[in-house]
Amino acid sequence: MSKLYWEDFTPGRVFEYGPRRISREEIVAFAAEFDPQPMHLDEEAARATLLGGLSASGWHACAILMRMSTDSFVLNSASMGAPGVDEVKWLMPIRPDDRLTLRSTVLETRLSRSRPEMGFVRFMFELFNQSGALAMSLATSLMMTRREVGARTT
Numbered sequence: 031m032s033k034l035y036w037e038d039f040t041p042g043r044v045f046e047y048g049p050r051r052i053s054r055e056e057i058v059a060f061a062a063e064f065d066p067q068p069m070h071l072d073e074e075a076a077r078a079t080l081l082g083g084l085s086a087s088g089w090h091a092c093a094i095l096m097r098m099s100t101d102s103f104v105l106n107s108a109s110m111g112a113p114g115v116d117e118v119k120w121l122m123p124i125r126p127d128d129r130l131t132l133r134s135t136v137l138e139t140r141l142s143r144s145r146p147e148m149g150f151v152r153f154m155f156e157l158f159n160q161s162g163a164l165a166m167s168l169a170t171s172l173m174m175t176r177r178e179v180g181a182r183t184t
Contacts, residue, residue, distance in 0.1 A: 034107040036139065036149035036174035045134040047102035049160065050094065052086060054126035060090040085123035091166045092118065095155055098132040108175035110148060117169040122159075129160040137169075147179045 061070030065087035068075035
């Protein structure tokens with residue numbers, strides 16, 4: 031696959047990746063290091079929470095999404111990073127043994143007003159579990175190098 035530049039990201043384009051199985055050990059290890067709340071560390075304690083059982087931290091879900099998007103297309107693109115995240119929604123718990131699939135949809139593109147060598151690509155990233163239920167969504171823009179700085183675009 032050839033490297034992807036700003037010009038290759040058109041509204042409606044979709045990238046999919048997965049599935050990726052999430053283990054109990056992975057959930058607990060991430061939580062122990064970064065988000066040591068009971069619902070992420072201990073099944074018995076987790077059953078007493080609003081989540082009703084052991085679940086991945088929302089921040090763990092963000093890290094999983096990042097890894098999956100990187101493996102799916104970012105490493106093969108002219109990405110220059112992101113200026114931030116516009117919105118994150120954790121819509122349902124991610125449980126041990128869930129098999130997650132990532133769908134990345136290009137929402138819009140625009141050229142940079144101040145840097146002609148780059149443009150912005152706005153994405154909606156969505157993580158689905160093995161049943162097809164939407165577990166998480168994240169909206170952000172990536173900064174991408176243009177293939178040709180002087181190229182005319184429509």
